[in-house]
Amino acid sequence: MRDSHLQDFYTFLRFPSISTDDAYSEKLGECAHWLVEKLNGIGLEAQRVSTPGHPVVWAKNKHQPGRKTVMLYGHYDVQPPDPLELWDSPPFEPVLKNGYVYARGATDNKGQILAHILGIQEVMAEHGDLPVNLHLIIEGEEEIGSNNLPGFLKEHRAALKCDVAIVSDTGMIARGVPTLSYGLRGVTACEVKVTGAKMDLHSGVFGGAVANSVTALARLLATLHDENGRVAIDGFYDDVKPLEEWEREAWRKLPIDGDKEILAETGAPALFGEKGFSTLERLWARPTAEINGIGGGYQGKGTKTVIASHAMAKLTFRLVPNQDGDAILKLARKHLEKHRPPGVTMEITDGHSGPWYLTDPHSTFGRAAQHALKEAFKAEVALIREGGSIPIVSQFRDILGVETLLLGLALPNCRAHSPNENFPLENLEAGIKMNKAILQEVGAGGP
């Protein structure tokens, strides 16, 4: 690792680019400015593009006709560091310990996007050009929903025309195991509110005469699953594309014990979920219905003998191919209405949907990605899907018409979004190699 690479990493990490807190707007601006300087310094043409929110950094090399065009995406904004007292060192003063750099944003996403930048820097320094036409897009609002990115993509759709997108913002299944994610779950949301009496009632004076909104809500929510954790909404699984046999086999052969690791990581007393599927299959390829929050009545200390007027629950559904978010919300509404307990009224508020994503890891670009990963890590590549959602990937498909290669460098214990976030220098180095290899592979037209 060159000293200057480490210095760049530290400088990048020292910007408290917390997008969710307006107090840090100026710091985000300074961070974007630094990126523009850095990217111009390595021979790209970089600019800062204003948005209604935080600016997008957009850099290009000199495009030449007849070459493949790659869009490389990352983000320079980070999560808030709270709770501060749980950090072993200040979140914006990077510290190197046992080969890991500790700082907010080390993994998510500064370390990962910097690996690409440094890879580009090395190639530009050596050859004066890249083997592809490059768009490097680094936004400042990923942690707050990338609300202004679709506008940016739409506005510059013609200029951003490309063949494939590359994103390093996902995980490796284990240290040293290069990982290509070729699928993501989508998500859709709704909120249900159950109302009994028009005001909170005394449970002595009225208990037994009218429905209890909390009891009714609990009974309603208990209908969402069967006792084995399978979603009990009629038609919920109708559009689910079955897992391919090759993926089930590939996931069985992954060099990790998914059950053991998830048990250790979550501290749950046991794993639990839909029968007939392995834990990884449930996480990556099966839809869920989760209650993300519930509230009603008295939640303070001790006892208050109240029958709450209303109670609410927040639901999200993780979606997999080929489920449609709006269709799932309709089925959920029908289910909830059918199972509404007596004595209460119900209001359902639909939230927004983000689609699932699935691409072919065996396509030309997919194979190029596998080669690049193998080259960078000198190890067999894990082909996985992920349980979370990355809305921008669908936007790249919808707005720019391209597939995305998810070449994540985040380790399972990277503590993204948590105190003591860290990134190993070995992944920064491997990321640099990976960047060089993938641009080379794509530029050469695939393996």
Added chain:
Amino acid sequence: MRDSHLQDFYTFLRFPSISTDDAYSEKLGECAHWLVEKLNGIGLEAQRVSTPGHPVVWAKNKHQPGRKTVMLYGHYDVQPPDPLELWDSPPFEPVLKNGYVYARGATDNKGQILAHILGIQEVMAEHGDLPVNLHLIIEGEEEIGSNNLPGFLKEHRAALKCDVAIVSDTGMIARGVPTLSYGLRGVTACEVKVTGAKMDLHSGVFGGAVANSVTALARLLATLHDENGRVAIDGFYDDVKPLEEWEREAWRKLPIDGDKEILAETGAPALFGEKGFSTLERLWARPTAEINGIGGGYQGKGTKTVIASHAMAKLTFRLVPNQDGDAILKLARKHLEKHRPPGVTMEITDGHSGPWYLTDPHSTFGRAAQHALKEAFKAEVALIREGGSIPIVSQFRDILGVETLLLGLALPNCRAHSPNENFPLENLEAGIKMNKAILQEVGAGGP
């Protein structure tokens, strides 16, 4: 109504004797002082007895051997007036409108205890003595649980020896319908906490692999009742004393439409409860399991895709003769443990129990009370039970060994504990007559 009676009522109501707020301690002291002066002024021997909390006012007439001894109980503390903006007039500036006095404490309990005081005043003024030996006990902590009353009763047990207790702090079933309450429900409480993972999890990354604590809690709570609202805990009803035929008949014949009134009062879309019992039977003589509060996960605006580490619910059980609070908590615990969903751990914390109360309205004192009520209101007496709990009634039985006559003067729309609390002057007048009649009846040895 004598002018001086109304002046006393207004003076009593102007003290903001809010026991729950320490800022008003001095006002409670001033209110107790006023009562002592008032009671001494009408010919009783009154004193203010200190407790670890607010003082008790204790007044006696000159006791004479061979007479019945009556303990009359009330309280001078009131609920906080919040929310202030919903009052049509300031809560501690009494206003007379259409025969009703509006102020905090007008019904609960100043109007009711003052009616007794004024009845005693009139008899003392006319005869120089009462037909019974009297203990008048007016405490200042009823609205915060009467925590220091048992200590007071125990300390003065010998001095307080009496034959019967009289309390006017319950309701009339309708305006003009004198009401004797001969039973109350008890209550017991517990809290259940369900824990899955050791921390909140991302519902995309982990959803489907581990149990959701909120879902598990909802499924658990849904087992507490059957679909008709009957409590489904094994053995829950085993000790329930069946309703007597005479009470079912008496309640059917009450001059009120319980269903209609409870629907109107609560604004609930429908009544709901255990099959096979009328609404009044369910309220007054059937036990319940209520969820008074539930909380878990994200309850703020919008969506947070979290799987909560833990979720909790607060339960209370209303108890009827001959259920035992501790036994019910044991059954509840057994039920919850039996139905604990997979993938989570559970903690149950038991709360305190307050016993039910049942006395015979046809006893000598019960008949005396019925006569006094009929005499005061010139109407047939309604014999009812109530759904709430009044722990002091059991303390009178346990510590002093006496039964309590509950001669309530509160109307259904009195708004006790709510804005615009009110008390009709006709009930102040009837209460004065009732006091004179009941002391006369008891003094004469019953009807």
